[in-house]
Amino acid sequence: MVDADQTFVIVGGGLAGAKAAETLRAEGFTGRVILIGDERDHPYERPPLSKGYLLGKEPRDSVFVHEPAWYAQADVELHLGQFAVAVERSQKAVRLGDGTLVRYDKLLLATGAEPRRLDIPGTGLAGVHHLRRLAHAERLRGVLASLGRDNGHLVIAGAGWIGLEAAAAAREYGAEVTVVEPQAAPLYGVLGPEVGQIFTDLHAEHGVRFHFGARLTEIVGQDGMVLAARTDDGEEHPAHDVLAAIGAAPRTALAESAGLDLVDAARGGGIAVDASLRTSDPDIYAAGDVAAARHPLFGGDRLRVEHWANALNGGPAAARAMLGREVSYERVPYFFSDQYDVGLEYSGWAPPGSYDQVVLRGDAAKREFIAFWLADGRVLAGMNVNVWDVTGPVQKLIAARTRVDADALADPSVPLDSLAG
Missing domain, CATH: 3.30.390.30 (FAD/NAD-linked reductase, C-terminal dimerisation domain)
Structure with a gap:
C-alpha cells in the first residue's frame, strides 16, 4: 500500500525519468515526487539531437518531454543542474553534490548513458565533439553549418546509428564526411554484414567516404584546432572537426557505489533488474538506458536497450512497479532512424x-x-x-x-x- 506521505525520488532528468514522474501522477500517487537531473535543461528526448533538431528542421522547444510549467502543475519537484553523488541505502537517501540529503521511500535510477571517449592523443582540441546532450547538438549544428559553407571536412569515428545520422546531417549541410569504422560494414553489431552493406551504399551515394577496418589513433592539430585524423593502418584524413560516435556506456557509478548488482561490461553492462525493473534493493528501481532486464523473448538474457522506446515505456513501467502494481516488462525492443x-x-x-x-x-x-x-x-x-x-x-x-x-x-x-x- 502506497502512503500519501511517501516520497518517491527519481534520479535522471531524461525521458525515462520524466515519463516515470508523469505516470506516478497519472496513477494517482499523491505523495512527493522529486526529480533530480544534472543538466540545467528540463527533461528532453534525445532522438531529435541527431535528426530533426541537428538538421535545423525542428525548433529547440520541440525536444522537451513536457512544457516547463507542467512540473509545477503536477507538483513534481525539480532539482535541475544537481549531481547525485551517492545513494545512502542505510538512510534511504540520495546525497547531492552540495551535501544535501534527499530522503526517499522508493527510488528510481534513470541515469542513462554517457558517450564513450576516444582514448587517443588530440581529444582536447577544440574541434572534437560528442553527441549525447542538447548542448552537444546545439554546438554541432553550428559546426556543420560552418563546415557546409566552407567546404570543411568532418571525420566521424564510428558507423553506428549516431555516426550515420550525423553523417547524413553533415552531408545535408554540405560538409565533406569521412567515417572511420573498425568493422567491415556500418551497423555491424546490429544488422550484420548482409544488411549493413545497404547502408554503405546509401551513404556512398550521398558522398560519404568510409574507411573500414581501422580505428583512429591520433587527432592532429595546430594552435588548438583540428587539422587531420590518423588511423592505425597509417592513413591520414583531413579534418576540421571530429565526432566521436563510438557508443555509450551506462552511467552506473551511483548504483555501483551503493552496492547494487550490476551486469558485467562484457555482457552489455548496466544495473541488473528483474522483470518489474526492481534492482537488488527492493526499494530501488532502474529504467531506461542504464537498466539491464531479463527478457523472456530472448532466452532470459539480460538486455540493456539504449533507445527511445525503452525510455518511453520503461519509465512508466518502473513507476507502476514502485506503486505496487504487478509489472512484467516484456516489450519487444524498438527504435527508428532517419537518414536522407x-x-x-x-x-x-x-x-x-x-x-x-x-x-x-x-x-x-x-x-x-x-x-x-x-x-x-x-x-x-x-x-x-x-x-x-x-x-x-x-x-x-x-x-x-x-x-x-x-x-x-x-x-x-x-x-x-x-x-x-
Whole structure:
C-alpha cells in the first residue's frame, strides 16, 4: 500500500525519468515526487539531437518531454543542474553534490548513458565533439553549418546509428564526411554484414567516404584546432572537426557505489533488474538506458536497450512497479532512424552470431523492404525500411516465437499477420 506521505525520488532528468514522474501522477500517487537531473535543461528526448533538431528542421522547444510549467502543475519537484553523488541505502537517501540529503521511500535510477571517449592523443582540441546532450547538438549544428559553407571536412569515428545520422546531417549541410569504422560494414553489431552493406551504399551515394577496418589513433592539430585524423593502418584524413560516435556506456557509478548488482561490461553492462525493473534493493528501481532486464523473448538474457522506446515505456513501467502494481516488462525492443530519404523501424534483438538466416521482403535496391533475422526458422528481429504500418505484425512475429516459412516471409503477397500463427 502506497502512503500519501511517501516520497518517491527519481534520479535522471531524461525521458525515462520524466515519463516515470508523469505516470506516478497519472496513477494517482499523491505523495512527493522529486526529480533530480544534472543538466540545467528540463527533461528532453534525445532522438531529435541527431535528426530533426541537428538538421535545423525542428525548433529547440520541440525536444522537451513536457512544457516547463507542467512540473509545477503536477507538483513534481525539480532539482535541475544537481549531481547525485551517492545513494545512502542505510538512510534511504540520495546525497547531492552540495551535501544535501534527499530522503526517499522508493527510488528510481534513470541515469542513462554517457558517450564513450576516444582514448587517443588530440581529444582536447577544440574541434572534437560528442553527441549525447542538447548542448552537444546545439554546438554541432553550428559546426556543420560552418563546415557546409566552407567546404570543411568532418571525420566521424564510428558507423553506428549516431555516426550515420550525423553523417547524413553533415552531408545535408554540405560538409565533406569521412567515417572511420573498425568493422567491415556500418551497423555491424546490429544488422550484420548482409544488411549493413545497404547502408554503405546509401551513404556512398550521398558522398560519404568510409574507411573500414581501422580505428583512429591520433587527432592532429595546430594552435588548438583540428587539422587531420590518423588511423592505425597509417592513413591520414583531413579534418576540421571530429565526432566521436563510438557508443555509450551506462552511467552506473551511483548504483555501483551503493552496492547494487550490476551486469558485467562484457555482457552489455548496466544495473541488473528483474522483470518489474526492481534492482537488488527492493526499494530501488532502474529504467531506461542504464537498466539491464531479463527478457523472456530472448532466452532470459539480460538486455540493456539504449533507445527511445525503452525510455518511453520503461519509465512508466518502473513507476507502476514502485506503486505496487504487478509489472512484467516484456516489450519487444524498438527504435527508428532517419537518414536522407530513408526512414526505418527496427524491432527485436539479433546480434551477429545469434541468427542463421536473413530474409528480405520487398525491393532492397529501391530501399523499400523489410529485413528479418531468423534463428532455426524463428524471427528474432525485423526492420522495415520505407515500408510503413507494419511494426505491429513484425513485433507479433517476434513475440510468437513460432517457426515461419522463409519463402512465405519473403513474399510480399503473403500477409505478415497470417504468419504469426
